[in-house]
Amino acid sequence: MVQNIVFITGNENKLKEVKMLLAPGESEAPVFELTNANIDLPEMQSGSLEEIARIKVSEALKHLPEGQAVFVEDTALCFDEYNGLPGAYIKWFLKSMGPEKIVRMLDGFENKGAEAVTTVAYGDSEGKIHIFQGRTKGKIVEPRGPPTFGWDCLFEPIEGSGGTYAEMEKKDKNKISQRSKAFAQLKEYLYTKAA
Amino acid sequence: MVQNIVFITGNENKLKEVKMLLAPGESEAPVFELTNANIDLPEMQSGSLEEIARIKVSEALKHLPEGQAVFVEDTALCFDEYNGLPGAYIKWFLKSMGPEKIVRMLDGFENKGAEAVTTVAYGDSEGKIHIFQGRTKGKIVEPRGPPTFGWDCLFEPIEGSGGTYAEMEKKDKNKISQRSKAFAQLKEYLYTKAA
Numbered sequence: 001m002v003q004n005i006v007f008i009t010g011n012e013n014k015l016k017e018v019k020m021l022l023a024p025g026e027s028e029a030p031v032f033e034l035t036n037a038n039i040d041l042p043e044m045q046s047g048s049l050e051e052i053a054r055i056k057v058s059e060a061l062k063h064l065p066e067g068q069a070v071f072v073e074d075t076a077l078c079f080d081e082y083n084g085l086p087g088a089y090i091k092w093f094l095k096s097m098g099p100e101k102i103v104r105m106l107d108g109f110e111n112k113g114a115e116a117v118t119t120v121a122y123g124d125s126e127g128k129i130h131i132f133q134g135r136t137k138g139k140i141v142e143p144r145g146p147p148t149f150g151w152d153c154l155f156e157p158i159e160g161s162g163g164t165y166a167e168m169e170k171k172d173k174n175k176i177s178q179r180s181k182a183f184a185q186l187k188e189y190l191y192t193k194a195a
Numbered sequence: 196m197v198q199n200i201v202f203i204t205g206n207e208n209k210l211k212e213v214k215m216l217l218a219p220g221e222s223e224a225p226v227f228e229l230t231n232a233n234i235d236l237p238e239m240q241s242g243s244l245e246e247i248a249r250i251k252v253s254e255a256l257k258h259l260p261e262g263q264a265v266f267v268e269d270t271a272l273c274f275d276e277y278n279g280l281p282g283a284y285i286k287w288f289l290k291s292m293g294p295e296k297i298v299r300m301l302d303g304f305e306n307k308g309a310e311a312v313t314t315v316a317y318g319d320s321e322g323k324i325h326i327f328q329g330r331t332k333g334k335i336v337e338p339r340g341p342p343t344f345g346w347d348c349l350f351e352p353i354e355g356s357g358g359t360y361a362e363m364e365k366k367d368k369n370k371i372s373q374r375s376k377a378f379a380q381l382k383e384y385l386y387t388k389a390a
Contacts, residue, residue, distance in 0.1 A: 042250075045238040047287060055237075083291040088285050092242060096278040107303025 003032040003125070006070040008060050010038035011063050014101075018073075021174070021183040022190070031191060032069075037051070041072065043088070049076050050131050052088050053121035068084025071186065075152055075179065079106060079140065080113035087117075090151065099143050099154050112139040116155060118182040129188060150162045159168040198227040198320070200385075201265040203255050213268075216369070216378040217385070226386060227264075234258050236267065238283070241338035244271050245326050247283050248316035256318045266317040266381065270374065272346055274301060274335065275308035282312075284364050287347065294338050307334040311350060313377040317384070325384060329376025 077090040138157040143168025152165035159176040272285040315327040333352035342363025347360035354371040
């Protein structure tokens with residue numbers, strides 16, 4: 001029987017995407033199955049993205065039966081001129097202000113550089129916590145592309161070909177996004193550990 | 196014997212100021228004595244200042260002997276154009292960017308309006324939580340006055356006579372500040388309850 005791992009999310013699309021990112025290669029046998037739990041976990045204020053994720057998964061472990069492996073993810077958007085902020089708080093700014101006004105947060109600064117960071121915290125079946133982090137550099141631009149997903153329409157990654165995340169094909173975005181980088185690390189860990 | 200109340204702070208100056216704000220009038224007998232405890236309490240991310248304070252004082256109650264009354268305070272700086280943000284996160288912005296750059300967060304907006312909000316959460320001897328909140332409206336200006344205390348040099352209250360908090364005499368600031376308004380409510384509660 002393969003191990004069950006719980007991803008804390010109430011978002012079916014996120015679950016589907018993460019399942020894809022963690023899927024075994026063609027010649028690999030699956031070493032775990034992924035399910036989700038929709039638990040509203042408290043998130044801390046902290047200057048450390050790792051600490052926020054670590055505490056969040058600790059809370060998740062408390063909600064689940066002993067021995068249940070679980071992971072959480074948190075994505076931050078860090079402006080160079082803001083020295084890393086809004087960071088993990090970006091979701092509150094997006095909710096309060098919307099994407100258009102977020103661009104204007106940088107009107108006073110010439111440097112529009114930003115970094116997107118996804119932090120995944122995995123609590124294993126012994127309750128030990130492992131942190132994986134993916135980073136993608138880019139810049140903040142006037143919204144372009146469908147405003148379907150958070151701040152995707154205003155982040156133009158350097159590694160891309162000039163489009164915003166929202167303008168990119170999903171498969172192209174997945175090649176360079178901070179989320180796929182973080183989950184690639186988690187995937188490698190899970191497959192290596194099982195080997 | 197008068198009741199002992201603990202204020203969670205490691206800052207001697209804050210303790211001194213709050214002692215002053217809560218001191219009995221000339222004709223009143225003291226109904227409590229104030230001490231402090233330097234406990235580093237976790238703070239939540241939340242869109243609600245009341246919730247942040249409520250959870251913070253709940254954590255404080257867990258650290259103290261049963262029956263010990265305690266309060267915490269948290270001050271937020273809310274930009275009109277940011278729809279209430281940075282709010283409670285202002286301390287992180289101040290730490291990361293410093294006051295000069297915080298002013299530039301509003302360069303893209305004509306409206307420099309802001310509100311300073313202090314939330315006090317009091318956990319009584321039965322563990323019941325009471326919330327008090329003081330609000331002072333003003334605007335964000337280029338830093339003026341000694342940069343000694345947080346963002347005081349860039350907040351010009353409407354109720355004042357055109358100076359920033361940093362430029363005002365302490366007694367004048369105390370007449371209109373969100374902190375003194377919040378603590379006036381706590382004081383009234385404590386004295387009325389005892390009556």
